[in-house]
Amino acid sequence: QVQLVESGGGLVQAGGSLRLSCAASGRSFSGYAMGWFRQAPGKEREFVAAITWSGGITIHADSVKGRFTISRDNTKNTLYLQMNSLKPEDTAVYYCAADTTGRTIPFHSYEYHYWGQGTQVTVSS
Numbered sequence: 001q002v003q004l005v006e007s008g009g010g011l012v013q014a015g016g017s018l019r020l021s022c023a024a025s026g027r028s029f030s031g032y033a034m035g036w037f038r039q040a041p042g043k044e045r046e047f048v049a050a051i052t053w054s055g056g057i058t059i060h061a062d063s064v065k066g067r068f069t070i071s072r073d074n075t076k077n078t079l080y081l082q083m084n085s086l087k088p089e090d091t092a093v094y095y096c097a098a099d100t101t102g103r104t105i106p107f108h109s110y111e112y113h114y115w116g117q118g119t120q121v122t123v124s125s
Helices: none
Strands: 002-007 010-013 018-026 033-039 046-051 058-060 068-073 078-083 092-099 119-124
Touching (some): 002 092, 018 033, 018 092
Antiparallel strands (some): 018 078, 033 092
């Protein structure tokens, strides 16, 4: 079992920055890949970024590439998402997720089995 708790969301002006955190507990954090997803009102949940268990490989959605950076600190059991140059279209609830099945770097939501409760990010224009 894995428990995930996100934090760091809030209201920010366009062009600003936020850093989301996801604290994990339960199963050994360094043993599984993790990802960030987001869901805006009336839209489907979409992939944002993913990272391997070691942090050695990351992937980012084209919509956030160059602005967002996923990272992890296995000594602190924490996943991060640094978000810079935020845009109003980044407004959404952001979720962290864990895949404990051994996939290298999943990016489909159905590949993840554990989810946090989400944290709201609102970007004003």
